[in-house]
Amino acid sequence: MYPYLFRTKYAYFTQLNQSLPPHFLETLPDLSAEELEDFESAQQMPPVISLRLNPRKSGTTFDKNAVVPWCDNGRYLNERPNFTADPLLHAGAYYVQEASSMLLDTALRQCADWCVSHRILDLCAAPGGKSTLVASIMSADSFLLSNEVIQSRASILAENLSKWGQMNTWVSNSDPKQLGKLQAFFDVLIIDAPCSGSGLFRKIPSYLEDWNPDFVNLCAERQKRIFQDSYSALSQHGLLVYMTCSFSRTENEEMLDYLMDEFEMDSVALDIPVSWGITATLSDRHGAHGYRCYPHKLKGEGFFLACFRKKDGSPLQEFKPVKSEIKYQEALNPYLSIGTYAVYEHDGHLFLMHPEHLTLLKPILSHSRLIKKGILAGKMIRQDFIPDHELALYHGLKNDLPSVELDLQMAIQYLQKEVIHPVLPHKGWFLVKYHGKNLGWIKNLGNRVNNYYPVNYRILSKNILPDA
Numbered sequence: 001m002y003p004y005l006f007r008t009k010y011a012y013f014t015q016l017n018q019s020l021p022p023h024f025l026e027t028l029p030d031l032s033a034e035e036l037e038d039f040e041s042a043q044q045m046p047p048v049i050s051l052r053l054n055p056r057k058s059g060t061t062f063d064k065n066a067v068v069p070w071c072d073n074g075r076y077l078n079e080r081p082n083f084t085a086d087p088l089l090h091a092g093a094y095y096v097q098e099a100s101s102m103l104l105d106t107a108l109r110q111c112a113d114w115c116v117s118h119r120i121l122d123l124c125a126a127p128g129g130k131s132t133l134v135a136s137i138m139s140a141d142s143f144l145l146s147n148e149v150i151q152s153r154a155s156i157l158a159e160n161l162s163k164w165g166q167m168n169t170w171v172s173n174s175d176p177k178q179l180g181k182l183q184a185f186f187d188v189l190i191i192d193a194p195c196s197g198s199g200l201f202r203k204i205p206s207y208l209e210d211w212n213p214d215f216v217n218l219c220a221e222r223q224k225r226i227f228q229d230s231y232s233a234l235s236q237h238g239l240l241v242y243m244t245c246s247f248s249r250t251e252n253e254e255m256l257d258y259l260m261d262e263f264e265m266d267s268v269a270l271d272i273p274v275s276w277g278i279t280a281t282l283s284d285r286h287g288a289h290g291y292r293c294y295p296h297k298l299k300g301e302g303f304f305l306a307c308f309r310k311k312d313g314s315p316l317q318e319f320k321p322v323k324s325e326i327k328y329q330e331a332l333n334p335y336l337s338i339g340t341y342a343v344y345e346h347d348g349h350l351f352l353m354h355p356e357h358l359t360l361l362k363p364i365l366s367h368s369r370l371i372k373k374g375i376l377a378g379k380m381i382r383q384d385f386i387p388d389h390e391l392a393l394y395h396g397l398k399n400d401l402p403s404v405e406l407d408l409q410m411a412i413q414y415l416q417k418e419v420i421h422p423v424l425p426h427k428g429w430f431l432v433k434y435h436g437k438n439l440g441w442i443k444n445l446g447n448r449v450n451n452y453y454p455v456n457y458r459i460l461s462k463n464i465l466p467d468a
């Protein structure tokens with residue numbers, strides 16, 4: 001049955017499975033010949049389907065699905081639905097995320113107290129899987145800056161965080177070197193590094209074509225540069241979480257050794273139940289702790305995670321409180337319960353922020369290109385307040401605002417930015433909802449209804465619903 005079994009374990013599998021790139025299996029020295037066989041079989045299986053629920057927008061059809069063991073909000077699906085045709089995805093009620101990468105949830109909960117405030121930098125954040133996960137864990141007064149260096153990807157990141165609906169999440173589009181100038185500004189640094197992507201071979205088969213040992217080395221050099229550029233942004237005793245979706249030791253355990261050679265860091269061990277099927281590994285020279293997800297051992301794709309605590313550097317930078325504008329409270333009162341928010345005005349646009357985060361605006365603006373700051377509530381045009389789409393998706397919006405519940409077909413038409421004709425009791429602004437979750441705004445002018453769904457976010461594909 002296995003004609004090549006007498007050969008070395010690598011030669012055997014390369015012969016058996018031509019679809020894996022040459023030399024790839026040599027990057028898995030930790031797996032025995034038997035395990036390589038299981039690994040190879042798993043590569044032939046379809047990828048696992050999973051998503052993570054938004055705890056601030058609870059109540060989806062997936063709530064009762066099987067839970068991802070290392071993330072309470074993670075859910076497995078038996079098959080892949082047409083997510084685009086589900087308005088709840090657009091409402092930010094869940095995020096479609098690979099299950100293994102949700103291990104970040106366990107890591108963060110074990111390494112920090114999330115009842116207290118943290119300042120977090122998610123350095124390589126698009127499209128937003130890890131950022132939305134962090135946002136769901138952190139306290140209301142914590143601050144998350146999600147950064148993405150590539151402009152087009154940064155816009156998608158901002159869209160996903162707007163849908164997630166929190167005012168303590170900001171987005172920047174900057175080079176890590178720029179953010180490194182924010183010295184000791186963050187006490188948590190998350191680096192989900194660009195990598196060779198071998199962990200996602202069965203989910204994104206095109207990665208098979210790109211993979212070669214030179215590419216792995218190129219990725220490793222880039223990972224080192226990212227550390228060098230951003231290390232100074234982390235405060236003393238700050239937490240660094242490093243992740244890849246690669247199987248290569250060069251990008252994983254060797255990178256941990258590099259970190260311990262170059263910087264003053266302690267490796268942090270996690271407490272992972274054996275039943276989860278996660279493989280604990282150690283780096284060769286410093287014995288730094290890493291955690292590997294292999295698709296033949298658990299329900300998920302390939303993933304690697306390691307945590308460090310910074311020993312040197314300055315304590316977290318403190319800033320003097322800044323006074324918030326109170327003059328716009330009148331415009332915002334109809335939309336928001338009196339609560340903990342400040343209003344920042346720029347060019348007639350009103351942004352909702354946690355009052356303590358106002359102080360962070362100036363230093364961050366001096367080193368980065370901010371594309372989302374808190375929640376863009378809307379703009380003032382003379383005496384009128386025009387609500388923005390981001391406000392509709394904010395989880396803290398009053399729940400007795402004028403609204404209309406749409407059926408699936410009309411909800412999709414709304415998301416396609418088509419003209420819709422719901423029955424409305426009076427003129428003015430209405431929230432449109434699907435299964436009780438806000439999708440955006442419409443305005444009833446009496447003779448017509450204007451659809452305020454953002455043109456950039458609209459669903460482009462037509463006929464996405466099965467015929468009734």
Ligand code: SAM
Binds near residue numbers: 126129192194195226
């Ligand atoms: N954290 C994201 C999530 O969970 O959705 C996935 C991040 S992906 C693994 C790595 C990201 O790093 C990509 O969005 C990529 O554009 C970005 N990137 C590429 N080159 C980079 C560089 N030199 N410095 C920082 N980020 C980079």
